[in-house]
Amino acid sequence: xxxxxxxxxxxxxxxxxxxxxxxxxxxxxxxxxxxxxxxxxxxxxxxxxxxxxxxxxxxxxxxxxxxxxxxxxxxxxxxxxxxxxxxxxxxxxxxxxxxxxxxxxxxxxxxxxxxxxxxxxxxxxxxxxxxxxxxxxxxxxxxxxxxxxxxxxxxxxxxxxxxxxxxxxxxxxxxxxxxxxxxxxxxxxxxxxxxxxxxxxxxxxxxxxx
Numbered sequence: 001x002x003x004x005x006x007x008x009x010x011x012x013x014x015x016x017x018x019x020x021x022x023x024x025x026x027x028x029x030x031x032x033x034x035x036x037x038x039x040x041x042x043x044x045x046x047x048x049x050x051x052x053x054x055x056x057x058x059x060x061x062x063x064x065x066x067x068x069x070x071x072x073x074x075x076x077x078x079x080x081x082x083x084x085x086x087x088x089x090x091x092x093x094x095x096x097x098x099x100x101x102x103x104x105x106x107x108x109x110x111x112x113x114x115x116x117x118x119x120x121x122x123x124x125x126x127x128x129x130x131x132x133x134x135x136x137x138x139x140x141x142x143x144x145x146x147x148x149x150x151x152x153x154x155x156x157x158x159x160x161x162x163x164x165x166x167x168x169x170x171x172x173x174x175x176x177x178x179x180x181x182x183x184x185x186x187x188x189x190x191x192x193x194x195x196x197x198x199x200x201x202x203x204x205x206x207x208x209x210x
Contacts (some may be wrong), residue, residue, distance in 0.1 A: 025206060026108050030151055031101065032158035033115040036174050037093045038129055045165055047081040048073070061177045064160065074141075088128040094193030098133050103199060105136060107206075112153065113137060116163075157203075158200060164189055170205075172198060176186040 045056050048070060053083055066078050081087050083173070105111050113134075117125050126139055128144040143151060149167040158164055159174040161182050171189040173179060184191040192198050 004052060012191065018049045026110065027154040027202065027206065028110045028112070028152070028200070029104060030112050030153040030156040030169065032148075032156070032160065032163065033117070033125065033129070034176075035111050035159045035176060036094070036157055037097045037101070037113070037134070038093050041176075043087060043090045044081055047084075047087065048078065050101070051081075052077070059177050062180065064162070064178050074204045082118065085124045085128070086125040088121070091131045092131055100195040101134060102136055102198040102203065108205075109202070111137065111141065112151075114148050114151055114156070115142065116143055116148070117144050119144075155202065157192070170199070 008115075024041065026136060031037060041058055042063060045058060045061070048054060049056055050071075052073060054070070054072075056069060063069065063169055069079050089110060101111060113130065122144060126142065130139070130142065145151065148156060148163040151167075153169045155170040156164060156167055157172040157174060159176045159179060161173065161179055164171040164173060165187070171187075173182070173184045173191045174191045175191055175193045181188065192201070
């Protein structure tokens with residue numbers, strides 16, 4: 001445990017400070033994959049729009065539960081594209097993710113991808129996304145779980161509020177339309193909007209320019 005949150009932004013920017021006043025140079029950084037490392041939502045929406053003649057935009061996804069957005073579709077219809085292996089060929093990295101994750105690893109941090117992937121989508125995620133765009137991340141550093149609070153780390157970077165709440169780590173909430181109404185700072189989280197910002201925050205936590 002690095003610290004208990006009082007004012008997250010103040011604590012996060014205190015150089016190299018751990019609980020008890022100890023300094024930290026190396027962090028264990030947990031990173032969500034979908035819509036944190038790669039843009040899944042855009043491809044997913046495009047597929048549903050094309051198949052069912054809809055015109056939903058990314059900005060329309062104002063809640064986590066897509067059943068509330070695609071009200072004319074069943075749950076099975078909404079999630080079917082994720083089980084088509086060709087979908088994962090269409091995903092692209094979110095701007096800066098490949099660059100700054102590599103920099104974090106080069107800076108000496110332990111980086112793990114933590115994803116709640118369905119067992120049927122795990123292989124295409126590794127082969128068509130991780131190995132393609134993030135080849136410096138070993139499959140051994142990919143953790144699959146729907147209970148991310150069980151994973152021990154110093155920071156979790158995620159766009160899903162429910163993955164951050166209750167976790168014993170610093171919480172970086174990746175800005176997304178579905179989490180706009182959530183009071184991140186009031187809940188002890190840092191809302192981040194780019195990978196450059198994420199990297200600079202982590203550098204500040206560790207107390208210096210890398």
